[in-house]
Amino acid sequence: MNYEIKGRKAIxxxxxxGLGKGCxxxxxxxxxxxxxNGRDADVLAATAEEIRNATxxxxxxxxxxxxxxxxxxxxxxxxxxxxxxxxxxxxxxxGDFRNWDRQQWIExxxxxxxxxxxxxxxxxxxxxxxxxxxxINITSSGVKExxxxxxxxxGARTGLTGFVAGLSRDVVQHNVTINNLLPGAxxxxxxxxxxxxxxxxSGKTPEEVRQDHIRQTPAGRFGxxxxxxxxxxxxxxxxxxxxxxxxxxxxxxxxRGTMG
Ligand code: NAP
Numbered sequence: 404m405n406y407e408i409k410g411r412k413a414i415x416x417x418x419x420x421g422l423g424k425g426c427x428x429x430x431x432x433x434x435x436x437x438x439x440n441g442r443d444a445d446v447l448a449a450t451a452e453e454i455r456n457a458t459x460x461x462x463x464x465x466x467x468x469x470x471x472x473x474x475x476x477x478x479x480x481x482x483x484x485x486x487x488x489x490x491x492x493x494x495x496x497x498g499d500f501r502n503w504d505r506q507q508w509i510e511x512x513x514x515x516x517x518x519x520x521x522x523x524x525x526x527x528x529x530x531x532x533x534x535x536x537x538x539i540n541i542t543s544s545g546v547k548e549x550x551x552x553x554x555x556x557x558g559a560r561t562g563l564t565g566f567v568a569g570l571s572r573d574v575v576q577h578n579v580t581i582n583n584l585l586p587g588a589x590x591x592x593x594x595x596x597x598x599x600x601x602x603x604x605s606g607k608t609p610e611e612v613r614q615d616h617i618r619q620t621p622a623g624r625f626g627x628x629x630x631x632x633x634x635x636x637x638x639x640x641x642x643x644x645x646x647x648x649x650x651x652x653x654x655x656x657x658x659r660g661t662m663g
Pocket of ligand 1: 419545591
């Protein structure tokens with residue numbers, strides 16, 4: 404299928420590694436010019452080069468912290484009128500809510516709720532005017548099935564989900580769609596960090612915890628960033644204009660509900 408987005412412009416936040424990178428690669432493979440972002444400038448430059456060489460599209464690397472106003476300004480300056488916006492940032496740390504103070508909650512809300520909202524606010528009116536917009540928020544399966552030790556993530560991302568549920572219905576008449584992609588277990592650095600934290604908390608080895616996570620996934624394995632990117636690219640396609648306000652679980656069958 405030709406997604407008919409060749410030549411369009413995308414901002415993909417937090418895309419030097421992991422799921423964001425998977426989305427940037429998949430969009431670039433569809434001929435979309437991408438602005439990618441991450442804090443470590445060297446890792447980001449290497450990813451930009453890799454995508455450029457593999458696809459031939461224009462890849463612009465903007466190093467900076469997307470959870471800060473200046474980080475967002477730099478990304479938006481590189482692409483003020485994107486057709487596609489993929490929001491993403493690092494996930495908050497795991498822990499016990501008794502140990503989290505106000506500052507830690509504010510940081511989680513900033514990263515996983517207020518940053519995506521600020522980015523949508525900056526680009527949505529241009530998308531409405533141009534009658535094309537695709538917004539994807541990378542959230543978490545924890546929004547549907549909370550993960551106990553990730554209370555900061557459960558709380559902040561559910562706030563974003565509630566906001567998007569309303570906004571997506573306001574803008575779809577202009578061919579601007581907003582959907583959330585909910586990763587289950589994907590083989591990334593973040594997953595490795597969660598496994599390490601699980602091992603420390605349980606006294607198991609990291610490999611035992613890794614196998615526990617795999618056992619909880621009916622697919623019998625972790626997902627790949629390419630599988631994640633492929634779904635993102637479809638949601639950004641011209642053909643997906645009737646699909647909005649959805650929370651798309653990508654979890655190898657881990658969520659046990661009868662309906663998605
Ligand atoms: P990852 O492998 O750790 O990659 C995170 C990417 O985001 C890196 O490119 C990182 O680069 C960048 N990044 C992190 N914080 C940033 C910031 N403040 N500003 C700009 N760039 C930033 O993580 P991932 O597994 O892809 O996860 C992506 C998101 O999905 C996270 O929010 C995570 O919690 C969520 N998630 C992941 C899984 C999973 O199984 N992997 C499951 C559920 C939810 P720098 O470090 O250089 O900035």
